[in-house]
Amino acid sequence: MVTAGSDVENKRNRTGDVERNSENRSSVGRRRFLQAAGAGATVAVAGCMGGGGDDVVRLGATYILSGFASLYGEAAERGIEMAQSEINDNGGIDGQDVEIVVRDSEASADTAIQQIRSLVEEDDVDGLFGLDSSGVAQAVAPQVAQLQMPFMITHAATPFVTSPEGEHEDSVGNDYVFRDSNSLAQDIYGAARTAAELDATEWATIGPDYAFGYETWDYFQDFCAGLGVEAEFTAEQFPALATSDYTPYISSILDAEPDAVITPLWGADLTTFIGQAEEAGWFDQIDHTLFSVGMGTDLASDGNPLPEGEYASTRYDPFVPDTEANNTFRDAYYEEHDTLPTYNAEGAYRAVYLYKEAIESAGSTEADALVDEFTGMEHSGPVGDYQFSETNQATVASIWGTVSYDDEWESNVLDPVNRYEAGPDELSEALGDSDLPTGI
Amino acid sequence: MSLSSLVPLIGVSDVVIGLSLGSRLFLIAVGLSLIFGVLGVLNFAHGGFYMLGAYVTLAFVTNVIDNFWLAAVVGALAVGVVGAVIEFAVIRPLYDRVDADLDQLIVTFGFVLIIHETVRFIWGSGSYSVEPPALFDFSVSLGGSSFGAYRLVVVGLAVAVLVGLWLFITQTYFGSLVRGTSSDREMASMLGVDVPRLYTGVFFLGSVLAGLGGALSSPLQSTSPALGDQVIIDAFIVVVIGGLGSMGGAFVGAMLIGMMQSLGPQFISAGSIAIPFLAMVIVLLFRPEGLFGGFGE
Numbered sequence: 001m002v003t004a005g006s007d008v009e010n011k012r013n014r015t016g017d018v019e020r021n022s023e024n025r026s027s028v029g030r031r032r033f034l035q036a037a038g039a040g041a042t043v044a045v046a047g048c049m050g051g052g053g054d055d056v057v058r059l060g061a062t063y064i065l066s067g068f069a070s071l072y073g074e075a076a077e078r079g080i081e082m083a084q085s086e087i088n089d090n091g092g093i094d095g096q097d098v099e100i101v102v103r104d105s106e107a108s109a110d111t112a113i114q115q116i117r118s119l120v121e122e123d124d125v126d127g128l129f130g131l132d133s134s135g136v137a138q139a140v141a142p143q144v145a146q147l148q149m150p151f152m153i154t155h156a157a158t159p160f161v162t163s164p165e166g167e168h169e170d171s172v173g174n175d176y177v178f179r180d181s182n183s184l185a186q187d188i189y190g191a192a193r194t195a196a197e198l199d200a201t202e203w204a205t206i207g208p209d210y211a212f213g214y215e216t217w218d219y220f221q222d223f224c225a226g227l228g229v230e231a232e233f234t235a236e237q238f239p240a241l242a243t244s245d246y247t248p249y250i251s252s253i254l255d256a257e258p259d260a261v262i263t264p265l266w267g268a269d270l271t272t273f274i275g276q277a278e279e280a281g282w283f284d285q286i287d288h289t290l291f292s293v294g295m296g297t298d299l300a301s302d303g304n305p306l307p308e309g310e311y312a313s314t315r316y317d318p319f320v321p322d323t324e325a326n327n328t329f330r331d332a333y334y335e336e337h338d339t340l341p342t343y344n345a346e347g348a349y350r351a352v353y354l355y356k357e358a359i360e361s362a363g364s365t366e367a368d369a370l371v372d373e374f375t376g377m378e379h380s381g382p383v384g385d386y387q388f389s390e391t392n393q394a395t396v397a398s399i400w401g402t403v404s405y406d407d408e409w410e411s412n413v414l415d416p417v418n419r420y421e422a423g424p425d426e427l428s429e430a431l432g433d434s435d436l437p438t439g440i
Numbered sequence: 441m442s443l444s445s446l447v448p449l450i451g452v453s454d455v456v457i458g459l460s461l462g463s464r465l466f467l468i469a470v471g472l473s474l475i476f477g478v479l480g481v482l483n484f485a486h487g488g489f490y491m492l493g494a495y496v497t498l499a500f501v502t503n504v505i506d507n508f509w510l511a512a513v514v515g516a517l518a519v520g521v522v523g524a525v526i527e528f529a530v531i532r533p534l535y536d537r538v539d540a541d542l543d544q545l546i547v548t549f550g551f552v553l554i555i556h557e558t559v560r561f562i563w564g565s566g567s568y569s570v571e572p573p574a575l576f577d578f579s580v581s582l583g584g585s586s587f588g589a590y591r592l593v594v595v596g597l598a599v600a601v602l603v604g605l606w607l608f609i610t611q612t613y614f615g616s617l618v619r620g621t622s623s624d625r626e627m628a629s630m631l632g633v634d635v636p637r638l639y640t641g642v643f644f645l646g647s648v649l650a651g652l653g654g655a656l657s658s659p660l661q662s663t664s665p666a667l668g669d670q671v672i673i674d675a676f677i678v679v680v681i682g683g684l685g686s687m688g689g690a691f692v693g694a695m696l697i698g699m700m701q702s703l704g705p706q707f708i709s710a711g712s713i714a715i716p717f718l719a720m721v722i723v724l725l726f727r728p729e730g731l732f733g734g735f736g737e
Contacts, residue, residue, distance in 0.1 A: 237705055
């Protein structure tokens with residue numbers, strides 16, 4: 001059951017805590033002790049009420065479910081529901097049903113941390129996953145280490161959460177944080193490879209005014225330098241998140257007359273930007289626009305779609321690889337929701353299966369056992385085959401293609417599409433002398 | 441923050457965009473200024489009224505008749521009614537309290553939250569866009585850059601509102617009552633002016649202007665529950681710069697802030713939204729009463 005964490009649900013969960021705590025008493029570790037200390041009173045009260053049978057694996061997730069990027073959370077919930085019902089219909093995880101509590105991070109680091117603490121300390125979850133924003137992920141990663149609870153990031157892309165602490169001043173990677181989707185470094189490596197093929201010399205950017213916007217621009221410039229792309233970087237604009245009127249920023253970029261622009265705008269911001277860019281004649285004046293988060297919302301959005309002929313990346317392509325796993329997932333999703341699956345749906349869907357595989361292989365839901373299982377794990381899902389690197393980053397491909405409309409699916413797709421292998425060797429070679437970490 | 445260019449290129453479109461941003465700000469700031477100038481109420485909920493105007497317009501265009509102008513009028517009037525009801529039912533009982541200013545501030549802030557959550561409940565937290573009226577749904581190319589023709593319409597309408605409001609305040613009987621009550625409420629009351637009714641009328645008018653601002657701006661920006669919060673800060677800056685209670689000041693202040701918002705990104709690549717705040721600090725330091733002062737002066 002996917003819930004948004006209502007009071008009724010929480011109460012039921014707390015009642016369930018008692019049963020599960022007594023079951024796992026033999027494996028009480030430091031994490032369980034901290035949980036008990038944090039939620040002691042609650043558990044005591046719940047204990048008086050008497051616990052019922054609660055043979056479930058409980059996972060906690062946090063996504064953006066409200067505000068400018070709520071589409072992402074909605075897509076993730078769809079993926080979660082699909083994985084959950086598939087698993088529960090087929091014997092569950094080691095015979096136990098999986099239950100997933102989804103909470104709204106509101107795109108805020110403080111809220112996400114509160115939700116995660118509550119999921120661990122009150123809902124007694126066995127594992128965590130989610131996160132849509134790099135800024136939030138950066139703040140959450142150290143908390144996860146403190147809670148000693150595995151966290152599978154399925155969307156937030158900053159390479160610094162899979163770059164071991166100490167490698168760079170912003171690095172916050174640790175043993176408990178994993179990512180099953182591609183990182184900003186992998187994504188922008190593909191952007192630089194795409195740029196190398198284009199007839200464009202002068203480049204500009206317009207991105208959100210926080211870590212994600214700046215990191216995209218920094219990595220793009222360093223990858224271009226490392227790959228020998230002939231490029232000058234002539235203009236940059238970083239409007240605040242959830243800006244309702246981008247026209248002054250659009251106008252400033254147009255005045256600089258670049259040949260091409262890379263933009264990591266996302267969520268409703270991207271939709272707003274595209275409409276206002278069209279009005280300003282952007283797509284007539286700029287030869288190429290690269291949307292690094294383009295396919296994240298466009299597939300699900302009925303607002304301004306990405307213009308055909310421009311370039312976009314995705315972290316999962318519903319048509320490539322042409323495998324049974326991918327085709328089955330895509331068709332089932334389409335049948336249920338009448339739209340192609342976005343990468344956020346696929347990333348969340350896969351996270352549930354990753355937990356299933358780890359728990360069944362470890363024969364336990366103990367946090368450190370799951371961390372051991374995830375470390376270096378080889379896995380396969382709709383996205384294809386991949387392995388977790390030494391820094392807990394999935395070695396998935398960087399996928400960039402040309403936006404084109406597909407009549408059969410009534411949706412934008414990437415066609416033609418390029419998959420660039422983006423493992424540790426490729427990224428570290430392409431970053432050359434850069435100070436930026438590969439995050440893989 | 442870094443310099444994006446040492447010699448910024450300011451085009452015709454930058455100026456038109458600045459004027460349209462200023463026009464939008466004028467429509468909300470002039471209502472805020474009018475209400476403060478006459479009633480002495482600093483209406484925090486004014487941003488919420490602006491947002492509500494955009495949402496009602498959106499709902500009307502989507503669900504009733506696809507006629508933008510009619511929707512804008514309905515949006516403005518609906519917000520006016522909401523404002524009048526709030527003034528009558530909640531703000532009026534507070535006028536004679538000892539700490540009336542503080543109570544009014546808290547009550548109107550409460551309505552910021554109520555309006556925000558109501559909108560979120562009805563329309564969700566996503567964002568919507570409204571198409572400009574078909575007649576003006578084209579781009580104008582000037583000096584190598586282009587902008588939507590509808591922006592010019594918004595500028596024209598803002599000027600029309602300024603002139604209309606000025607004529608209304610200075611040339612009509614109701615206007616003279618407004619000016620008289622604004623100068624001395626007790627004297628006006630003794631002379632037979634029905635002050636409570638006049639207050640409700642002014643609050644209605646100020647709210648209509650906020651709703652009209654939101655309605656006319658809806659094709660220029662995305663409409664989301666955050667809209668009101670963003671715009672009220674800018675509107676406060678406008679009235680501080682222009683002078684609290686000054687109609688001309690609101691116009692000049694709004695156009696100044698609009699131009700700063702439009703041209704700011706030409707000079708710095710991030711953080712240009714801080715420029716209006718700097719301007720406000722400078723005005724407060726050197727001309728604390730604002731560039732203009734007193735409603736109708």
